[in-house]
Amino acid sequence: MKLFRILAVWCFMLCTTAGIQQVQAQAEATTTVVAEPEVEMADVLRQDGKIYVVVAVLLTVLVGMILYLISLDRKVGKLEAQLKDDLVNR
């Protein structure tokens, strides 16, 4: 049952991203290119082939995984403390 729910959410996300992409593609097609004057913008994340975006994504995944591992570690630690077990603490 839980699996179905996860699958449903996943399908929904897939459909919405596909839809958003289509809408964006249409929007891009209709805009015309106009020569813009030099304006200062936050360009850092668009520099160097947008590699900084990849770094941000990788860091997000890594930090997410590590936070999850830390929470697991804490949960096990709490259980250990509850049991006060000489076998565990040997």
Add this chain to the structure above:
Amino acid sequence: MKKNWWKILAVLLLVFTVVAGMLSEVPRLAILNETIRNLYFHVPMWFGMILILLISFAYSIKYLKKPTIKNDIIAAEAAKVGILFGVLGIITGMEWARFTWGEYWSSDPKQNASAIGLLIYFAYLVLRSSFNEQQQRARISAVYNIFAFAALIPLLFILPRMTDSLHPGNGGNPGFNTYDMDSSLRMVFYPAVLGWTLLGVWIVNVKSRLELLRQRLYETV
């Protein structure tokens, strides 16, 4: 907190690996191009696997000397995490190979040998799950684990080097120095190996503590 300093070290090293691994200067080589950065993510999987399986091997020997549940559990959990690292290593290797060697699987000696090595360890899991009696399971799988590790070393480090291989450092002098690694690569590579290995050890640590708690629960209930 004092006992957990190595977990903090693991996090710091991994963050460093990702940031420096993506942004640092790397040698400009044909065919490899930017994929040379996979060195920081694919190769540490194998180094991590070997080191974690070494832990498993050591605890299997320890179990035979002193048969405690703890020794058995650590050996088993380390083997499982080592297998996870190996599977990730083989998958990342296939992804990398597709775009540099042309095929996901070129039947490269090292590819084949590492696949055989993983199969040997899959058999360890099957063997373990086929016993109901705890002591029997622990003792027989400890013996198997020792032989599995002894088989893995020649499969990964000796046999592929006797023939020509697509992997660097093979088909000739097997030393680590034959990797055409310059100092900028090493600067990130060694921290990466240590970071990924420590992450694996951390997972082993949490999993074996959990398993010990479970055993304790079965004893009391």
